[in-house]
Amino acid sequence: VAHTGRTVGRLGEGDWDGKVSEIKKKIKSILPGTSCDLLPDTSHLPPEHSDVVIVGGGVLGLSVAYWLKKLESRRGGIRVLVVERDHTYSQASTGLSVGGICQQFSLPENIQLSLFSASFLRNINEYLAVTNAPPLDLQFNPSGYLLLASEKDAAAMESNVKVQKQEGAKVCLMSPDQLRNKFPWINTEGVALASYGMENEGWFDPWCLLQGLRQKVESMGVFFCQGEVTRFVSSSQRMLTTDDEMVILKRIHEVHVKMDHSLEYQPVECAIVINAAGAWSAQIAALAGIGKGPPGTLQGTKLPVEPRKRDVYVWHCPQGPGLETPLVADTSGAYFRREGLGSNYLGGRSPTEEEEPDPTNLEVDHDFFQEKVWPHLALRVPAFETLKVQTAWAGYYDYNTFDQNGVVGPHPLVVNMYFATGFSGHGLQQAPGVGRAVAEMILQGSFQTIDLSSFLFNRFYLGEKTQENTTM
Amino acid sequence: MAAPWLSLRLVARMWNGTRGIHRLGGAVVPEGNQKKERTMLQFLTNHFYDVEALRGYLLQREMSKVHMKNRFRDKEWIRPDKYGHFSPEFWNFQEVPVEAVDASDCEINYEGLDNLRECVLLKELQSLLLQRCPHVDDWCLSRLYPLADSLQELSLAGCPRVSERGLACLHHLQNLRRLDISDLPAVSNPGLTQILVEEMLPNCKVVGVDWAEGLKLGPEEQPQDTASPVLA
Numbered sequence: 145v146a147h148t149g150r151t152v153g154r155l156g157e158g159d160w161d162g163k164v165s166e167i168k169k170k171i172k173s174i175l176p177g178t179s180c181d182l183l184p185d186t187s188h189l190p191p192e193h194s195d196v197v198i199v200g201g202g203v204l205g206l207s208v209a210y211w212l213k214k215l216e217s218r219r220g221g222i223r224v225l226v227v228e229r230d231h232t233y234s235q236a237s238t239g240l241s242v243g244g245i246c247q248q249f250s251l252p253e254n255i256q257l258s259l260f261s262a263s264f265l266r267n268i269n270e271y272l273a274v275t276n277a278p279p280l281d282l283q284f285n286p287s288g289y290l291l292l293a294s295e296k297d298a299a300a301m302e303s304n305v306k307v308q309k310q311e312g313a314k315v316c317l318m319s320p321d322q323l324r325n326k327f328p329w330i331n332t333e334g335v336a337l338a339s340y341g342m343e344n345e346g347w348f349d350p351w352c353l354l355q356g357l358r359q360k361v362e363s364m365g366v367f368f369c370q371g372e373v374t375r376f377v378s379s380s381q382r383m384l385t386t387d388d389e390m391v392i393l394k395r396i397h398e399v400h401v402k403m404d405h406s407l408e409y410q411p412v413e414c415a416i417v418i419n420a421a422g423a424w425s426a427q428i429a430a431l432a433g434i435g436k437g438p439p440g441t442l443q444g445t446k447l448p449v450e451p452r453k454r455d456v457y458v459w460h461c462p463q464g465p466g467l468e469t470p471l472v473a474d475t476s477g478a479y480f481r482r483e484g485l486g487s488n489y490l491g492g493r494s495p496t497e498e499e500e501p502d503p504t505n506l507e508v509d510h511d512f513f514q515e516k517v518w519p520h521l522a523l524r525v526p527a528f529e530t531l532k533v534q535t536a537w538a539g540y541y542d543y544n545t546f547d548q549n550g551v552v553g554p555h556p557l558v559v560n561m562y563f564a565t566g567f568s569g570h571g572l573q574q575a576p577g578v579g580r581a582v583a584e585m586i587l588q589g590s591f592q593t594i595d596l597s598s599f600l601f602n603r604f605y606l607g608e609k610t611q612e613n614t615t616m
Numbered sequence: 617m618a619a620p621w622l623s624l625r626l627v628a629r630m631w632n633g634t635r636g637i638h639r640l641g642g643a644v645v646p647e648g649n650q651k652k653e654r655t656m657l658q659f660l661t662n663h664f665y666d667v668e669a670l671r672g673y674l675l676q677r678e679m680s681k682v683h684m685k686n687r688f689r690d691k692e693w694i695r696p697d698k699y700g701h702f703s704p705e706f707w708n709f710q711e712v713p714v715e716a717v718d719a720s721d722c723e724i725n726y727e728g729l730d731n732l733r734e735c736v737l738l739k740e741l742q743s744l745l746l747q748r749c750p751h752v753d754d755w756c757l758s759r760l761y762p763l764a765d766s767l768q769e770l771s772l773a774g775c776p777r778v779s780e781r782g783l784a785c786l787h788h789l790q791n792l793r794r795l796d797i798s799d800l801p802a803v804s805n806p807g808l809t810q811i812l813v814e815e816m817l818p819n820c821k822v823v824g825v826d827w828a829e830g831l832k833l834g835p836e837e838q839p840q841d842t843a844s845p846v847l848a
Contacts, residue, residue: 266726266755285781286758342788343758346781467780467812468787485780485808 189410190369190401194225196586197399197414199373199428201228203238203350203572204564205420206357207579210272213364215583222587225367225412227401235506237422238354238572240539242456242490244471244481245573246289246345247313250304250613251549254570255311256594257577262344264576265353272360280356284348287482288341288470290327291614292524297475298336300613305339314343329465329525334475347471347481350572374409375400376417376432378558392443394558396432416586418562423451423503423540425551425565432558442556445605449551449566451503452543457513458483458490461531478520480528488534493517494569506538541569547609552578552599553585562586563601716743720771725751729759740766747796748774754782761788771796773824778802780809787816798824 196212198205209224216222233239245265247258264271269279293301301317308315318340320332362368377398383391396417402409421428429435429447437443464487471481480491493516495501501509513533521528544551544566551566564582567574577594584592591597598610660667687693694706717732724732724746732738741763746752752775760767767789772778779802786795795817803809806825814822 283781284754285784286754287781287784288758342761346758467784467816469784485805485812 188370188403189408190225190227190371190412191223191367192410193223193413194367195223195414196225196416196418197373197412198224198226198418198420199399200418200420200422200425200565201226201231201358201368202233202236202420202422203354203357203575204422204567204578205418206354206361207575208418208420208564208582209361209366209579210357210364211579211583212586213361213366215580215587217587220365223367225369225414226361227369227371227373227399229370229372231370233354235423235540237540237542238350240456240506240537241350241572242347242481242492243350243572244289244347246341246471247308247311248289248291248304248315248339248341248345248614250300250307251598251610252307252311253594253596253598254549254574254612255308255313257574257596258570259312259344260577260580260594261573261575265348266344268353268356272356274359274363277359280352282348282352285346285482286343287347287468288343288345290341290470290472291339292335292473292475293337293339294334294475295336301337301339304614313341315339315341327465327468329527330472331524331526333523340470345470353572353575369401371401371403371410373399373428373431374402377411378432392557394433395560396558416560416562418564418582419447420564422542422565422571423449425449425542425563429555429561429563432555432561434555434558434561442605445601447551447563447566447601448546448604449542449544451540452568453501453503453506453538454492454494454541454569455501455508455512455536455538456490456492457508457517457533457536458488459531459533460486460488461528462487463527463530464489465525465527472524474520474524476520476524478517478524480521480525489528489531491517491521493520503540506540508536508538510536542566542571543568546604547611549610549612550574550578550599551601552581552596553601555601556605713740714738715740716745716769717741718745719749720745720747722746722749723751724749726753726756726759729756734762738763742766743769745769745771746775747771750776753777754779754785757782758785761785764788764790767792769794772800773797774799776801780804780812783809783813784816786813790817790819792817792820794821794823796823800824 198209205226205228209226212222212224230236245258245262247255247262249255249258265282265284268282272280291301305315305317316339318326318338320335320338323330323332323335323338376396377400378394378396380392380394383393385391397413397415399412399414399417400409401412417432419425419428426447426449429449435444435446465482467482467485469482471479473479476493478491478493480489482488483490492513495512495516499512499516501512510533513536518528518531521531542565548568549566550568550571551563553562555561555563562582562585564578565571567578571578578596581591581594581596584590603610657667657671661671694702696702717738719732729752744760744763744767752772754777757772757778760770768791770786770789770792773796778797778800783797783803786792795813797803797810797813800806810822810825814820
């Protein structure tokens with residue numbers, strides 16, 4: 145056996161000096177005075193137990209977290225975890241939204257939600273104040289919404305405005321003459337009636353609201369985790385209804401949150417799960433077993449929310465309508481509003497069912513603007529015949545294919561999954577009210593301030609549509 | 617005697633200033649003579665108590681002359697007494713419509729404005745002054761539209777929370793003849809805002825910002841009016 149200067153361990157293992165230094169490091173880390181490196185680092189993982197797990201960190205998820213913490217009867221009484229897959233919010237509907245708020249709906253619940261949201265935004269610095277943080281500037285434009293109706297929609301608009309006024313919204317009806325008087329840049333051809341919101345309507349910066357909510361919610365002690373929910377572990381219970389039919393009730397007791405770019409996951413034991421995943425809510429619902437059953441039964445009723453892509457275009461038009469321009473929604477479904485002081489406008493149009501674009505990516509379809517949006521805009525506002533598109537982006541609607549209104553409240557069979565999704569384009573403006581309603585449902589068992597019983601999941605099975613009859 | 621003396625000095629200076637800028641024709645007094653007279657008077661007042669007392673007396677006489685012209689229905693104005701209370705004859709005027717409200721430096725807010733405009737008597741309000749009110753912001757301006765039929769003068773000078781977005785709601789006030797939007801720190805581009813507001817209210821004289829102010833800035837300080845904060 146050849147002798148070298150170095151000692152060699154048995155079986156030719158690696159160098160002894162390296163091992164000794166490792167052992168020395170471990171002993172040092174146990175002794176007080178240095179950080180303990182013995183246990184593996186789990187700071188990026190969510191906690192192992194949480195009372196409420198909110199799937200989705202957009203404006204709705206954060207609003208539910210905020211109200212849960214605000215309405216809890218004892219400080220620190222409820223532990224909330226918000227799981228968000230993408231902390232850059234690159235595809236989240238909140239950040240890509242046009243940011244409008246308006247009360248011109250036909251359902252009283254929608255009007256009340258919007259009115260509450262307006263007062264929430266107005267007093268946002270009282271609701272979302274964080275010590276030592278600067279006050280929030282939402283950049284709210286109180287310019288209102290102007291909805292135009294053709295001959296066939298005029299009667300519906302009149303009755304809607306009556307309901308809106310009853311609920312306390314400040315909306316007025318305008319004839320084509322009054323329209324031309326007030327807004328000389330409108331071409332009133334084909335317009336029979338218009339409704340104009342005078343107060344509490346306009347548009348604001350959704351990012352600011354999101355950041356404000358996020359800041360406040362973190363300061364209230366809500367846990368955040370960047371990860372994806374991959375599995376629900378639930379336990380079932382068979383029960384008999386009064387008609388002696390067997391019903392299987394499920395209760396989710398564990399949520400598996402998978403970390404980014406790794407196979408590592410953390411099972412989070414929980415009591416309540418809130419589905420606020422926006423355009424991807426259906427996948428989360430499917431994970432919980434919602435919709436897995438024979439079609440036509442309650443077990444087989446899926447959550448009818450799917451992502452729908454909508455494009456928003458920004459253009460420059462130097463001779464366009466002036467500072468007083470509200471957000472104008474045309475009879476054709478095209479809409480536009482001003483952006484800033486420099487003659488820039490943004491807008492778009494909801495495509496018809498046949499024109500629905502492919503929602504797998506967020507690529508902007510510029511041809512759609514040329515062929516389907518610009519002609520309608522130029523017809524309504526002749527100044528828009530000469531315009532130049534500056535930029536455009538696309539975002540998702542969490543589109544409820546059943547009746548285009550939100551889903552709020554618990555699922556009848558998976559008893560601890562609550563929904564706060566499916567708002568089909570007006571989630572941002574209803575988020576504060578919906579968050580409060582879900583928190584009341586969880587903490588007090590029923591809706592206390594605004595009654596959203598017509599937005600429960602049951603209606604998909606019972607076939608009762610809670611539908612708006614406006615063009616919004 | 618200090619107070620009247622100070623106000624006299626201010627009055628003298630301002631008067632001089634306005635004569636200088638707004639000399640729209642008429643008799644042109646050579647400014648040099650004016651200035652010499654003023655400084656001579658100043659000098660004398662500084663050095664002689666008698667001259668100072670005389671000036672004070674003359675100012676009081678001017679003030680009482682103005683008060684005589686500016687009376688409320690041939691009676692003196694009803695003012696609060698030293699305890700801050702108003703005399704009960706105030707109640708005799710309940711049916712008199714209110715023409716002008718000066719709420720400058722008041723802590724009036726969004727909910728308070730509701731009272732201001734819903735009050736039956738304010739159907740004929742012609743002038744509303746909300747200068748330097750700390751809580752008046754864009755939401756409050758959206759509440760002013762019920763005064764559209766009568767309001768002719770509105771002043772928002774110095775309100776720290778009013779921005780150009782709130783000024784957009786003023787287009788309901790088509791009878792407005794004088795609008796003061798000077799010194800609004802929250803407005804991002806005062807010159808451009810002034811132009812847009814003037815376009816929006818063609819019959820109104822918009823006071824406050826010299827729109828040429830924006831043009832004096834160097835090229836690196838030009839306002840960004842084409843790029844919008846796109847959230848993509």
